Amino acid sequence: MIKEWATVVSWENGEALLSCDVKASCNSCASRSGCGSRVLNKLGPQNTHTIAVSSAEPLVPGQKVELGIAESSLLGSALLVYMAPLAGLFIMAGLFQSLFASDLAAMSGALLGGVGGFLLARGWGEKLTRRNEWQPVIISVGLPPDALRVETSTPQDNR
Structure with missing residues (x-):
């Protein structure tokens, strides 16, 4: 299971709205100055993602929760997103080339196949997201922000 911490934005009727921070793909690598991924991360906006997760336990805004998602669902969705357009590209390019x-026909077929594979993955992905095993779940819940109070005592109080 892949785990990530999120912050509660709101909770209503058994559904929590959670905010997850976007993390850069790398920050501690020795080749930070020449890394292409680091440059690409700086180009894009550094946003937070908001997702809705079912939660029977009432949650308070600002509370931290640990989310989990099965590796199989993450790998399956990545395979669908990357391989469907690639397979469509090669199949349609080969078909148009042979016909x-x-x-020029092969290039047109590749373009049509890539776009068709993307649309297929998008439609299929929407159907797969309705499956329960593809949904993130709350693994653990932290204390509400106002529940923790730290008191310090001076040495005179300990006598």
Whole structure:
């Protein structure tokens, strides 16, 4: 199970709205200055993602919760998103090349197959997200922000 901490934004009728911070893909690598991923992370906006998760336990805004998602669902969705357009691209390019015997036709087929694979993955992905095993779950709940109080005592109080 892949785990991540999130902050509660709101809770109503058994559904919690959670905010997850976007983390950069790398920060501690020795080759930070020449890393392409680090440069790409700086280009994009550093947002937070908001997701809705079912929770029978009442939650307070500002409370931290630990979310978990099964590795199989994450790997399955990544496979769908990356492989469906790639497979469509190669299949349609090969089909158009064999039917019309020209590079322009193969390029057109590749474009149509890639877009078609993307649309197929998008439609199929929407159906798969309705499955319970693909949904994130709350693993543990932290204390509400106002529940923890720290008191310090001076040495005179201990006598």
